[in-house]
Amino acid sequence: MTLADAGLRPRGARRSLPPPASEPPAERARAPGHARVVVALIGLGALIAVGALASLALGSVRIPLAEVAAVLTGGEASREAWSTIVMDVRLPRTITAALAGAGLGVAGLGLQTLFRNPLAEPFVLGISAGASLGVAVVVLAVGTVGSTTLVAGLSALGSMGVASAAALGAGLVTALVLAVSRRVSSPATLLIIGLMVGYAVNALVTLLLQAGLGELSRVRAYIQWGFGSFDGTTWSQLQVLVPLVLVGLAVTWALTKALNALLLGDRYAASMGLAVRRTRTAIIGTSAVLAGAITAFCGPIAFIGIATPHLARGLLRTSDHRVLVPATALGGAVVGLGAGLVAGLPGSEQTLPLNAVTSLLGAPIVIMVLLRLRRSGQAVAA
């Protein structure tokens, strides 16, 4: 049949499918949203700078910006205490807040696209539940030898010990979910399985809590960890957290092409040459590293992972991950810094639970952004 075709057709060779370019199509390349993207990214960058400076200057003690700048540039503040506060408390806190926000946001973005579900975030896969279990085991069950107070309780094993337990718990649950994901083809099914694992693990935590009721200080320590906080990370902890988050962000950036292909669904993505299962493993694994590391050091921080991608989409009006990933990272950093600032209650000795701040302030903002989008139905579709 093909011979006949060949014989019948005058042209011997196949015509090149798209005719060769006659002129560089510069116009179409430049999207109309291009200016919006540039402005948004620059604006987010500026907000991060402002947030970081505020986070360094404000707190229980107000430190003038000039003094902060002096300390940061290697000089000494006019009061020695200020140098210590900036370098050992506020700088680690600021870095933690920015990185945690960026990491959680980007992890949420990847999972929302992977599961094509606007409610997906690192913690629905049971990652935070796993971390909580690890912490609960350490704080409640193993016990903290000979210590009764909250601070002592945490420091006896070392906060590094708590972080390790959280990371271990998160890793185990992720490994379980990944193992299941090899046998499940539907993203929705996998999402539900993740939720179920989360419920089961949380139930174990509840049992541990009940068993630990005899030692209220331990229960309090666990609950305190559950509030979430950017404070209290030390430079030695940052040596672990910073590389992990940066690697997670870099890997997600490398996955933008795959994430874009997944926008059309698994089958289309596969038809375009994407190794869907390997990509799925990579996205879940990266999210777990990001969320696991952050949860280990900051506690289970709700909301940032689910909300930041929606804010980024609302801001940029696109689902293109080539701009969404950086915008979500920057936006997450802004949200993290802002929430950390508010939770710190500048000018007072008190602090608020970070989780309460992120959700109470963030929820209305996200609702507003979604309502303002004309096609809010499409806006939330990852």
Added chain:
Amino acid sequence: MSPTADAHRDRGTLAPATWTVPPLAATALSVGYRRRRRRRDTVVLAEQDLALPRGALTVLLGPNGSGKTTLLRTLVGMQPALAGTVALEGEPLERFSARERARRIAVVLTDPVDAGLLRVVDLVALGRHPRTRWDGRLTAQDHHVVAWALDAVGVGHLAHRPVPELSDGERQRVLIARALAQEPTVLLLDEPVAYVDVARRVDLLGLLRDLAHECGLSVLVTTHDVDLALRATDHVWLLMPDDEDGPARLRAGAPEDLALEGAVGAAFGTQTTTFDLTAGGFRTTSPPLARVRLHGTGAGAAWTERALRREGLDLADPGAPAAATVTVSEQPRRHWRLDAVEWSSDHDSLASLTATLRRLVPHLLTGAASPEDAQHHGLPQR
């Protein structure tokens, strides 16, 4: 990609020799679903040889549930074959990496595409996936191909519209443009006209046919629309379901040959409908309620005949007895006269004519099946 396949392709641009190699072919291909628990696999098609003609539009035609989609998925490697091999440019399909395969085969699926906040041009650009580097950056050539693909399907003017705003027909064209952006040699479309109105179906298939002829694309379209397949395609693969639930048979040929040989009728006929070879369409096989003589010419008579058949009436052969006579007059303006024994009426619309006929039919003799009886009782009996 294997060196051999590369050699094939390179020669293909110069030597007509490779035209003898079908772009997509199957040898002894068995298609279906493996059942783990049942003993027998569900075999949709058994030991079939296939060769997709180059530079032509082929329609895979079959009634609902005959296995069109299953065969299509097997041909592109989205589903493993039960037995036999699929060859792409003469090389077994499995030898191609997913990316190399995606550079040769593009698909348009029935999967709903929820592209969120993507614009048309962004969605089409996703088709460049197998040809862009790791970060998905689009080169000038990529932009050129995307613009070409948009224009090729006639949606260049929609380039910057958000995808969710498109009509079903427009969206279908955009999805075809996305497939074209892969620069494939083989294009497979699953039910591309399912949600498109009749006139646009013909347009769409005409477009695919032009693309096939002009660009040397081999296009395979599944549909159950017999009329469309007979009207607008170069080749037909007709899936004929087995009466006893066995594997279907596949007949390949020109659409008219398959119709004349009765294959179309055999594949699609049901207990109450049969394929009318003369009219090229399906009609009910229930015996006519009565026979009516029709006088008139042109469009008026043709549509009157349709109205009569819809009412379950058949036309009386010339000279044969008839229970009633319908005369279509075009002057001074179109009107209909209905004559039966003891009845005579004028109508200015087919609605009014058929309404009257419906009331008369119980009185018109059903015995028209046997002419003698009809002649004897040619009158309405009260």
